[in-house]
Amino acid sequence: MRGTASRRGVIGGGLMLALSAFSARGEDARRRVEMPLGALDVPVPPRRVVAIDSRISLESALALDLPLVGYSHSRARPWVPVPASVPMLAAPPDLEQILMLAPDLILCPDTAPASDWWPLDRLQAIAPVLPSSHRVTWQANLRDLAGWLDRMDLAQARIADHAARIAGIRARHGATIAGTRVAALYFDPLKRRAMVCSAGTGYGLLMPAQVLAELGGSEIAADRLGPYGEVALESFGAVLGAADALLLIDFGDGAPQALAREPLWRRLPAVRAGRVETVAGNCTFGAGYTADYLATAWQALYARVEA
Amino acid sequence: MSRRAFRLALFSTALLVLAAGLGLLAGPRSLSLAALAEAVRGHGDDEAWLILAGLRAPRVLLGGLVGAALAVAGGIIQAATRNPLGDPGLLGINAGAGLAVVVGTGLLGLAGAGWILVLAALGATLAALAVPLLAGLARSSDAPVRLTLAGVAVGALCYGLTQAAALADPERFDLVRNWRVGALSGDAAALLPAVAPALLAGFLVSALLAPALNVAALGEERAATLGLPLGATRALALLAVILLAGGATAAAGPIGFVGLAAPHAVRLLVGADARAALVHAGLIGAALVIAADALGRVAVAPAEVPVGIVTTLVGAPVLLLLVRTRARRPA
Numbered sequence: 001m002r003g004t005a006s007r008r009g010v011i012g013g014g015l016m017l018a019l020s021a022f023s024a025r026g027e028d029a030r031r032r033v034e035m036p037l038g039a040l041d042v043p044v045p046p047r048r049v050v051a052i053d054s055r056i057s058l059e060s061a062l063a064l065d066l067p068l069v070g071y072s073h074s075r076a077r078p079w080v081p082v083p084a085s086v087p088m089l090a091a092p093p094d095l096e097q098i099l100m101l102a103p104d105l106i107l108c109p110d111t112a113p114a115s116d117w118w119p120l121d122r123l124q125a126i127a128p129v130l131p132s133s134h135r136v137t138w139q140a141n142l143r144d145l146a147g148w149l150d151r152m153d154l155a156q157a158r159i160a161d162h163a164a165r166i167a168g169i170r171a172r173h174g175a176t177i178a179g180t181r182v183a184a185l186y187f188d189p190l191k192r193r194a195m196v197c198s199a200g201t202g203y204g205l206l207m208p209a210q211v212l213a214e215l216g217g218s219e220i221a222a223d224r225l226g227p228y229g230e231v232a233l234e235s236f237g238a239v240l241g242a243a244d245a246l247l248l249i250d251f252g253d254g255a256p257q258a259l260a261r262e263p264l265w266r267r268l269p270a271v272r273a274g275r276v277e278t279v280a281g282n283c284t285f286g287a288g289y290t291a292d293y294l295a296t297a298w299q300a301l302y303a304r305v306e307a
Numbered sequence: 308m309s310r311r312a313f314r315l316a317l318f319s320t321a322l323l324v325l326a327a328g329l330g331l332l333a334g335p336r337s338l339s340l341a342a343l344a345e346a347v348r349g350h351g352d353d354e355a356w357l358i359l360a361g362l363r364a365p366r367v368l369l370g371g372l373v374g375a376a377l378a379v380a381g382g383i384i385q386a387a388t389r390n391p392l393g394d395p396g397l398l399g400i401n402a403g404a405g406l407a408v409v410v411g412t413g414l415l416g417l418a419g420a421g422w423i424l425v426l427a428a429l430g431a432t433l434a435a436l437a438v439p440l441l442a443g444l445a446r447s448s449d450a451p452v453r454l455t456l457a458g459v460a461v462g463a464l465c466y467g468l469t470q471a472a473a474l475a476d477p478e479r480f481d482l483v484r485n486w487r488v489g490a491l492s493g494d495a496a497a498l499l500p501a502v503a504p505a506l507l508a509g510f511l512v513s514a515l516l517a518p519a520l521n522v523a524a525l526g527e528e529r530a531a532t533l534g535l536p537l538g539a540t541r542a543l544a545l546l547a548v549i550l551l552a553g554g555a556t557a558a559a560g561p562i563g564f565v566g567l568a569a570p571h572a573v574r575l576l577v578g579a580d581a582r583a584a585l586v587h588a589g590l591i592g593a594a595l596v597i598a599a600d601a602l603g604r605v606a607v608a609p610a611e612v613p614v615g616i617v618t619t620l621v622g623a624p625v626l627l628l629l630v631r632t633r634a635r636r637p638a
Contacts, residue, residue, distance in 0.1 A: 190423075191492045191611070226609040232335040234358045235609055258494075263357050 033148040035131070042128045042148060046105035050089070050098055052118060056132050057107035058082060059287035060142050063158045064151045069101045073117065077281050079293045092116040095126065103127045107145070109134060134204040138287035158288050165295050166214045173302040174216075180305055181218045182298075183240060184208035185231075186249040186284070189258035194231045194240065197249070197284055198222045201229040207286050208247065211294040236264045243268075245275035245305050247297055251282050277301035312583065315576055319590035323371070326594035326601070330367035331359065333601035335608040365495035370600045370614070371593035372499075373491070373555040374565055376506045378592020379513050380551040381566025382573070382585050386520040387544040388454055394566035395552035397458040398545075401561035402465035403434020404553070405487055409472045423486055424501055424557050430465075431553035437461055439545060489562035489615020491600050502558040509550030513585055516543050520581035562615045564622030565592050571629055595622075 030041040051057035051071040058071045059080055068082070070089040076082040090097050093116075098106070106123050110131040113120035123129045130148055132141040139159050146155030170177065184197040184206075199209035200222030206229075212219055224239050225231060231239045240246065246268075250256050256278055259265050270276060279297040283290050332340065338355055346355035377395060384393035395401060407430025411417045417426065442457035486493075522535045530537060552566065569592040570584065577583040596614060599621060603612035 189494075190486060191490070192494065193492070193609075193611070226607075228610070230610045232604075232609050232611065234334050234336040234362050237354050238336060263361060264354070267354070267357075 031150065035148070040128050040130075040148075042130065043104045044150060046149065048101065048103045049105045049107065050101060050103040050127075052093055052106060052108035052120075052123070053132075053285075054080075054088070055285035055290065056109055056134065056138065056141060056287050059138075059289050060132060060145050061107055063142060063288050064146055064149060064154050066105070066107075066149075069103060070098070074282075077283065077286070077290065077293075079281070079283075080286075080289045093119060093123075095119070095122060098123070099126050105130065107132065134285065137205060137210055138207070138291055142287065162288055162291055162295070163214075165292060166211075169215060169295060169299045169302070173299065173306065176302045176306050177215055177217050180244045180302065181220070181242060182212065182245045182247060182301065183220045183243040184212070184247040184249060184294075185229075185240070186251055186282075187255040187259045189253065189255050192233045192262075194233075194236070196220055196225050196229040196231055196239075198225060198229060201225060202227045203229065203284070206284050207290050208249070208284065208294055208298075211291050211298060214291075215295070215298055217298070233262060233264055236262075236268060240268055240270070243270050244273075245277070245301050246270045247301050248276055248278045249283060250278050250280050252280070275301070275305055277304055312577075315583075315587065318576075319587045319594075322594040323590050323597075326597040327367050327371065329601045330370065330597045331363050333605045334358065334363060335604065335611075361496065365499055366491055366600065367597055369495040369499055369502075369558060370491050370597040372503065372506050373559045373562065374569075374596025375589035375593040376509060376551040376555040377562060377565040377596070378569035378573075378588040379510065379585050380548045380555070381592075382570035382581070382588040383513060383516065383520065383544050383547055383551075384566070385570050386524060386581050386584075387541060389524065390455055391571070392567070393455075394564075395548065395556070396462060396561070396563070396566070397455060398438045398548060398552070399434035399458050399461035399465055400431045400548070400552045400556055401563075402462040402469070403437075404428075404431040404556045405561060406430055406465040406469045406472070407433070408486060409469050413472050424498065427486075427557035427560075428505075428553055431556050432549050434461055434465060435545065435549045435553065439541070486560040488613045489560040489618070490613035491559050491596075492611060492613070493559075498558045502554045505550045505554035509547050509554065510589070512543060512547040512550065516540070516547055517582040517585050519543070521579075524579065524581070560613075560615060562596065563619045564626065565595055565618055568622045568626045568629070569595060571626065575629065575632070 029044050031044040032039055032041055047067055048069045049061055049066045050069060051061045052073065054071050054073040054076050058068075058076060061068055062081060068086045070087050071082070072089045072091050072093045074091060075088060104127055106127050106129045108120045108123055108129050108131060109118050110120055110133055111118045120129055120131060130145055132145065142155045142158065143152070146152045185194045186197075187194050197203075197206040197208040198219045198221065199205060199213065209219065220239065220243060222229070224242075248256060248259070265271060277297060277300050279294070281293075283294055283297075331343065332338075336358060338358065342355050343359055346359050349356075381394045384395065384397055385391055388397070390397070404427040407426040408423050411422060411426035438458045438461050439454060441461065442453040519535055519540045522530050522533055523537070523540055525533070527537060555562070570588045573584050573587040573591055577587050596618065599617040600614040602621075603614050603617040606612055606617075
């Protein structure tokens with residue numbers, strides 16, 4: 001037993017040394033930044049960046065004009081302008097593949113640092129890792145990254161651009177926004193339940209809830225939902241019946257069609273009044289680009305309410 | 308029918324009725340018995356009727372059919388292979404169905420509940436046919452052992468390929484994750500007409516097969532001496548298992564322990580007579596799945612624990628208890 005353990009230790013240590021040596025190639029100027037978990041030396045400017053999560057990390061990297069060499073988790077959403085030359089890597093991340101890309105900086109959510117999907121702890125052996133959190137707003141994440149990488153002007157411009165968009169929507173639909181209770185949801189046709197994207201569920205600060213909060217909208221409170229926003233089909237009337245309008249997120253799995261066949265969905269006040277706006281693509285997580293996309297979707301819903 | 312047999316039949320039926328009542332009452336939306344009764348009489352809330360007739364009743368019916376099918380299939384496999392550990396998983400049915408669903412949805416892009424049903428039925432059938440073919444069942448004198456080994460090998464192969472296919476596209480694989488642990492949360496009203504013919508045909512074949520299983524239980528030489536066509540009996544048993552377990556797995560995913568535990572529990576009650584054992588196994592299997600599903604719906608409501616997880620969590624200790632009870636009994 002002890003022999004096995006020590007053999008593993010030697011192999012693990014060797015791998016770490018190899019990783020460090022490999023990733024240290026071509027090192028340029030570095031800047032010491034203070035992180036939540038201590039000081040870190042980051043390259044200035046970074047030349048080869050890997051975004052571990054295709055939602056928050058990728059969108060933040062693009063907003064800060066970072067030179068990406070790959071991203072993981074899932075395919076970039078159609079509204080995220082990722083260059084065709086940037087490949088999607090293995091998912092969950094394959095550390096060997098990432099090592100071979102020789103990144104000098106990695107962006108990774110701090111969701112579960114020891115997990116396979118966001119292996120922040122192990123990635124630190126390859127390159128400096130800058131974290132982001134799904135429990136704070138995308139603007140806060142972007143500001144943190146920009147501060148560490150000395151790109152605050154880009155972040156401020158991106159945030160201001162989005163704020164102007166939000167202000168425009170509020171100016172056009174302010175009264176409707178104030179007087180309408182809404183819910184953003186997606187439907188799982190296999191489990192026959194809705195997942196409502198309100199703030200305060202176990203998923204943290206979901207993007208539809210973030211953008212709705214920026215607009216000043218009113219949503220169904222998380223305490224009326226399951227721990228992750230679940231609403232069983234038989235509870236649709238009791239929970240979703242309180243919404244005046246619904247934003248239905250279509251993952252492309254035929255859910256809206258399945259939902260349209262459900263009598264308990266069809267009898268909801270919002271559905272009967274035609275106050276349902278369908279938005280294509282998984283926009284539950286993300287950052288600035290998803291926020292813009294959702295702002296347009298919420299605007300379409302409020303316009304529908306006014307029609 | 309003897310008095311004891313009558314009492315046992317009453318007991319099994321009462322269990323099923325109790326479980327069905329629980330299944331109709333339990334759910335994330337709290338509905339009183341009075342509200343449900345009003346809904347049935349047509350005087351109550353329209354929503355209550357939609358919940359009762361559109362969601363809970365079809366689900367209870369599907370759960371009952373699935374549970375009965377798995378239990379009867381398990382009883383047939385245990386009797387035909389003379390292997391007390393036999394269950395539908397032994398013939399690679401669960402693993403075959405899982406592989407077909409993951410390959411179909413993940414690699415071929417076939418989405419939706421309808422495709423899952425078709426793929427699962429196809430995978431379960433192919434796996435169940437492959438196992439006896441690979442085992443050389445028809446020619447072998449040690450058929451039960453060979454069948455078990457071939458089933459384990461096919462199951463392991465299918466499981467390995469499933470994991471590989473799942474890794475190829477984790478996001479799409481995630482869409483069928485719920486089905487893979489065994490769940491009755493799908494559209495039961497739509498699934499029922501699709502799988503009921505296969506399940507009812509399976510029950511019919513099982514009823515015809517039961518007397519032959521009693522003879523086969525005497526051992527191959529004796530059975531042959533008594534004129535039992537062993538090859539035809541095995542083929543019929545295989546057909547029944549494919550129809551029952553294949554249909555059940557297609558409808559609800561791989562639900563574990565029912566096919567193993569229900570026949571075991573029943574043997575303690577009614578003995579080894581396959582005719583009585585299969586009937587009681589069906590009733591108790593149905594009650595077990597319906598009750599487990601009801602428990603899963605209310606335990607963490609409004610979230611839901613899939614029935615496959617509940618049957619495993621409840622079934623494992625119950626099976627251990629049965630084994631210990633049996634061990635204490637004098638031979």
